[in-house]
Amino acid sequence: MRKLLLLVVFATCLIPAYLWHASYGLDTRSAPGSIEAAVARAVRAWSVPRAAKDLGNPMGCTPEVIEEARVHWADHCATCHANNGSGETLLGRTMYPRPPDMRRGPTQRQTDGELYYVIKNGVRLTGMPAFGEPGNEDHSSWHLVCFIRHLPKMTADEEIQMRELNPKTRQDLDEERQEQEFLNGGAVKH
Ligand code: HEC
Secondary structure: HHHHHHHHHHHHHHHHHHHHHHHHOOOOOOHHHHHHHHHHHHHHHHHHHHHHHHOOOOOOHHHHHHHHHHHHHHHHHHHOOOOOOOOOOOOHHHHHOOOOOOOOHHHHHHOHHHHHHHHHHHHOOOOOOOOOOOOOOOOOHHHHHHHHHHHHHOOOHHHHHHHOOOOOOHHHHHHHHHHHHOOOOOOOOO
């Protein structure tokens, strides 16, 4: 009887999974469907301990704190999340699951403690890395929570300033050098 039950569970779970894999493979081009995204979000919400969710942000979200976090975000987070938190970047658009648009309700409705927990510990089976030191209550992650709260109010000027702070590839640096040489009247090399 037990074996039969196991066989039924195996057939109901693994056969559809196999057929799904055979038809779609494991590529990350398509975005997860709405049911899959909702289930994944719910599973993640359950996995965050209650005590962590209830933690309040010990930092006052002053303009100075938000400014510091904006610089940090531009350097460490914007590659996937974009400067404005939309997730519209080359990496963000092709990851599975996609980074969410953090200006919207599903992110903004989470508690400060929940956002902090994700920044500190990362999210398994997604591209979201863990940024905090284990054990320590790191202030920079709380500052980033302040910045996430600021995302829906961010101005176009702030976004433009952040472009200067985004990590640069060798190609970007070469182009900047060539532009500078051109502006200084020097030779332009291609
Ligand atoms: C390499 C890509 C990558 C980088 C870099 C990255 N993230 Fe993420 N992040 C993700 C992905 C993908 C998700 C979606 C995870 C999921 O579906 O549960 C995510 C989710 C999150 C969430 C949860 C949002 C929500 O609505 O549930 C927070 C908060 C977050 N990231 C903060 C940050 C911060 C702050 C940084 C920089 C210190 C950062 N991330 C850097 C890929 C990244």
